[in-house]
Amino acid sequence: MDLTFSPRREAFRAEVRGWLAANAPGPLPSMDTAEGFDRHRDWERALAAARLSAVSWPEEHGGRGADLIDWLIFEEEYWAAGAPGRVSQNGIFLLAPTLMAYGTDGQKARHLPRMARADDVWAQAWSEPEAGSDLAALRATATPDGDGWRLNGQKTWSSRAVYADWCFGLFRTDPESERHRGLTYFMLPLDSAGVTVRPIAQLDGEHGFAEIFFDDVRVPADGVLGGVGQGWKVAMATTSSERGLTLRSPGRFMATADRLLELARGSGDQTLRDAAVQAWTDSEAYRLHTFAAAARLAEGAQLGAGSSLMKVFWSELDLRMHELALELLGPRAPASGPWLDGFLFALAGPIYAGTNEIQRNIIAERVLGLPR
């Protein structure tokens, strides 16, 4: 066991810290607004110009070939600097790992560099009105059309699809199929003929959500990622990385916990002070657990269903920390800016990326081996 960082890693940390100190903007308008979205896209372009938008990608696609530990270091520095949320996260952290695993060389060359530069910002198209936690109940279809496909149906809860350029999601290509079979993973531009995107107002007042209607939308053959009919397997690769490491790295929660301690230092409420200390040690537990997971991955292990343990832990920790901050702020809480925004965002954590009820089922059945 060695919990020190090598001089090379320390140099990388120093470079990231220095660059962020010089370049990170102050708070930007919400990325769920038209103006905020554009400002966040500009920020992604600045990151990309410094080759910091996707450090873990191979160099040929705009990354630095950073290993997991370097990526964790990048994330720690990123969130400690108070840098903006990542408007490109759906593409860079969710689609890209799947694209690298299942995409053709042509698909990778076409999409990854544009994604790294935020020339294309991606939205997810998973959920449907009748397929939420039960994603395998999805009904949107793709039917063969010459050498391509025609898409029909409706997707929903698609974050920032109103402003995004492309989307990715699952469609049923075998009309006779049920559940997980007969699904195919598609990627398509949101300005395709027949696509209608309708914004949905959110709890926080912004229009970050959208529903997407597909009306005979023509998609060429290379819009399919992985094999036809292989969509569930391909999609699960994405959701596993989403729940686990790549969507919510420890750095984000460490930064929140550090700020929470600042609030607690000024409080005389012993209950809240103890709770803040507990949250801080939980953020430390998540960080250490991630380093341990990185070591296991380096030894050839898989995260697998273990990523569900992580998803429940970070989403509940994030919410608890923001609730505590609002309690510490007391009467100032309803107008507290970043803490309030963070609270409203944290409320979604136990719901997105697979609800925590579904995660607990996965833990019970696939980690502990209880019967389905």
Add this chain to the structure above:
Amino acid sequence: MRFSFTEDQRLLAEAVREVLGKSCPPESVRAAGDGSARPGPAWRALADIGLLGAHVAEQHGGLGLTPLDTVLAYEETGWSAVPGPLVETAVVGPLSVPSGRLASIADGTLVVSARPADTPYLPDADLADVIVAGSTAVPKEDVTLTAHGSVDATRRLFTDGLTATADAPAAFDRAAVATAAQLLGLGRRLRDETVGYAGQRRQFGTVIGSFQAVKHQLADVAIGLEFAAPLVHRAAYSLAHEAPSASRDVSAAKNAAGRAAHRAARTALQVHGAIGYTGELDLQLWLNRVFALRAAWGGDGFHRARLRADLLERTPLPRLP
């Protein structure tokens, strides 16, 4: 950065697991509640594979290992609920008894009971040859012991009437981490026993482990144990490397392991139902050990106070190394 254990560290834990599987079945833990004068067969087995002498210097017949080397092994001693003052003898003993007697710790013939200076109770003092109060070590024959009731019949408690000197800090923190490791092991045992029971017990025509109300409780047990473990391992690393943050790391570890094990205990009892509340079922051995160890070597209140002092009352030390 490599947060994982060496082959040797894992092998020691596997060896402990193997010998305890044979020498420390539940009936032998239960027998320790009958008031025998010396520790049971597991003690001999742990001496033979070197765990009793793990922290005794090589010149005194031990292995000269660090807390990081043995933390996984202590998890296994928790899994088997080894009776007897193991942490007190093998972790506190080498830092507290005169060097001339260390070889007897390593060979399993000297048994030590110890308590922190501000804690009244000695565990298993009836089995001990030497009593340690804070950093004061006294032969048992020079101490008048008074027996007290204990939640865990296999871990009896005594008062000694000694005026304790201040704890040797290393001894206290090392004992707290070894106890935290035992709590992790106990929590895993309770988790696994309960998963097994829930997969067999049938009600309403199906096994109760198929009900979400049961699954979700056990999932929370798994989460608690999963995220307590890295804190315990980190604390062992901090002690081995004498990191400036060691006392903070130890307190975070002890509380996290205590909470995770307690949750495992509560859930285990709830899922077992009334049968779990009996003395007849072995479950009570692990439940009561958790309740006992949660208060040992600093309860939650003590460790919370140390965490508050470190994190809120001065500029906190960096997280790593």
